[in-house]
Amino acid sequence: MVAEGVETFDPIVTDAVIVGAGPVGLFAVFELGLLDIKCCVVDILDKPGGQCAELYPEKPIYDIPGMPEITGHDLADQLVKQGAPFEPLMIFGHMVSNLERLENSFKLTTDRGQVINAKVVVIAAGGGSFQPKRPPIPGLEDYEDISVFFAVRRIEDFRDRNILIVGGGDSALDWSIALQPVAKKITLLHRRPDFRGAPDSVKKMRALVDAGKIDLVVGQVTGLNGEDGRLSGASIRSDDGPPEILCDTMLPFFGLTMKLGPVADWGFDLENNRIPVNNETFATSEPGIFAIGDINTYPGKLKLILCGFHEAALMSHGAHHYVYPERTIKFQYSTTSKDLKTKLGVI
Amino acid sequence: MAKITYVQTDGSKQTIDAENDSTVMETAVKNQVAGIDADCGGACACATCHVYVADEWIKITGAPSEMEEDMLDFAYDIRDSSRLSCQLKVSDELDGLVVHIPEQQG
Numbered sequence: 096m097v098a099e100g101v102e103t104f105d106p107i108v109t110d111a112v113i114v115g116a117g118p119v120g121l122f123a124v125f126e127l128g129l130l131d132i133k134c135c136v137v138d139i140l141d142k143p144g145g146q147c148a149e150l151y152p153e154k155p156i157y158d159i160p161g162m163p164e165i166t167g168h169d170l171a172d173q174l175v176k177q178g179a180p181f182e183p184l185m186i187f188g189h190m191v192s193n194l195e196r197l198e199n200s201f202k203l204t205t206d207r208g209q210v211i212n213a214k215v216v217v218i219a220a221g222g223g224s225f226q227p228k229r230p231p232i233p234g235l236e237d238y239e240d241i242s243v244f245f246a247v248r249r250i251e252d253f254r255d256r257n258i259l260i261v262g263g264g265d266s267a268l269d270w271s272i273a274l275q276p277v278a279k280k281i282t283l284l285h286r287r288p289d290f291r292g293a294p295d296s297v298k299k300m301r302a303l304v305d306a307g308k309i310d311l312v313v314g315q316v317t318g319l320n321g322e323d324g325r326l327s328g329a330s331i332r333s334d335d336g337p338p339e340i341l342c343d344t345m346l347p348f349f350g351l352t353m354k355l356g357p358v359a360d361w362g363f364d365l366e367n368n369r370i371p372v373n374n375e376t377f378a379t380s381e382p383g384i385f386a387i388g389d390i391n392t393y394p395g396k397l398k399l400i401l402c403g404f405h406e407a408a409l410m411s412h413g414a415h416h417y418v419y420p421e422r423t424i425k426f427q428y429s430t431t432s433k434d435l436k437t438k439l440g441v442i
Numbered sequence: 443m444a445k446i447t448y449v450q451t452d453g454s455k456q457t458i459d460a461e462n463d464s465t466v467m468e469t470a471v472k473n474q475v476a477g478i479d480a481d482c483g484g485a486c487a488c489a490t491c492h493v494y495v496a497d498e499w500i501k502i503t504g505a506p507s508e509m510e511e512d513m514l515d516f517a518y519d520i521r522d523s524s525r526l527s528c529q530l531k532v533s534d535e536l537d538g539l540v541v542h543i544p545e546q547q548g
């Protein structure tokens with residue numbers, strides 16, 4: 096579920112903005128931090144870790160240097176911890192949709208209207224932004240954002256609605272439970288009687304079904320009925336359910352998929368959907384904009400987390416003069432440098 | 443080795459020689475068969491490699507595991523023939539297999 100945070104629409108001013116909180120974007124916070132570059136990180140997901148957190152949180156990774164075995168979830172956790180001394184501003188549930196060059200800086204705007212001004216842009220967008228799957232139900236587009244929604248931003252927007260929730264995972268369960276008190280009616284439609292979601296949520300949902308507060312139907316949506324984007328019902332295929340479920344709102348939850356998304360419109364000469372960079376500083380063709388991790392390409396590129404970490408370190412040195420044009424970088428080791436240890440809060 | 447035929451929704455077909463121990467998903471991706479996204483690279487964690495196994499092959503490919511069945515919840519238009527192609531291991535037994543690719547993976 097996406098947290099119902101208070102929207103802060105005051106523009107954010109920072110040194111570097113990192114698009115994507117995957118492992119590589121998270122490590123960039125640390126590397127930039129060592130060079131006194133303050134970061135703001137934006138991700139459409141509701142949590143840090145990118146693919147590691149979304150696609151394989153429980154699977155062990157075996158090729159992180161110095162860590163013989165670590166799960167995707169734990170790696171994300173550790174990276175957040177490592178970057179924490181630099182107090183990055185993390186914005187989740189926002190997709191960076193617009194990137195504009197101003198005279199000496201960049202202006203980024205998210206799909207929810209948050210503006211971020213930064214001297215340097217680091218694109219760590221990985222395989223693209225994670226977006227809700229849009230099931231190929233005929234005519235679905237006509238209803239989107241009027242009566243079909245892929246996410247719940249504010250519970251209050253769903254008050255007194257007759258809602259059809261489709262799916263069997265955690266989102267479908269959590270939102271059935273959370274919206275039930277405000278909705279006029281909730282019907283939960285799932286293709287089979289079993290649910291894969293967290294056992295506790297399944298139990299809660301079943302209790303609400305038994306109490307007559309949620310209608311549970313086993314079946315699949317085949318079509319939408321209504322006019323001018325206003326839903327009147329969904330046709331379904333079901334062994335023992337009705338042919339149509341009457342509803343004015345539908346929330347389909349079929350998980351997420353990676354789509355390149357807005358990065359495609361930012362004027363880069365993409366190669367196979369990747370941003371070409373020079374492999375000295377991982378600068379793109381646009382001065383002040385860098386690309387690291389799975390999103391970039393250069394001769395010899397390997398899409399591995401460890402390569403992304405290396406790229407983050409070199410990128411930071413390349414980005415430094417955009418933030419501190421008058422300074423030169425003094426090369427230091429974290430083990431011995433008093434200055435670095437002070438920044439890390441270890442002395 | 444097994445010959446696998448991938449059929450698109452418009453009826454167009456590609457028949458490919460698949461190596462034993464690879465998967466029906468990997469073979470598709472390696473040979474640029476459209477419509478298999480495979481976001482998670484075969485970890486049974488994304489359901490963007492959904493296919494329909496031709497009726498006559500269902501007996502041979504067998505039923506999905508519990509993990510795969512759970513993951514199928516994230517694909518659309520599930521039928522009895524639905525499988526995640528990353529979970530279909532190629533073997534001589536599958537020589538001649540026909541799979542249909544859905545209209546869209548999501």
Ligand SMILES: Cc1cc2nc3c(=O)[nH]c(=O)nc-3n(C[C@H](O)[C@H](O)[C@H](O)COP(=O)(O)OP(=O)(O)OC[C@H]3O[C@@H](n4cnc5c(N)ncnc54)[C@H](O)[C@@H]3O)c2cc1C
Nearest residue numbers: 115117118119139145146191220221222224225388389400
């Ligand atoms: C199942 C599986 C197993 C793997 N195993 C390994 C392994 O053992 N070792 C290894 O090194 N690698 C492994 N990988 C690959 C590894 O996960 C990736 O290389 C790594 O995640 C890339 O990190 P990243 O930070 O570049 O991008 P990602 O992890 O893809 O993160 C990018 C983030 O950017 C966000 N984003 C993109 N565009 C926008 C936008 N416009 N606005 C807001 N947010 C945006 C996305 O939502 C995403 O969260 C594996 C991958 C998978 C799927």
Ligand code: FES
Nearest residue numbers: 484486487489528
């Ligand atoms: S490739 Fe992701 S589930 Fe098959």
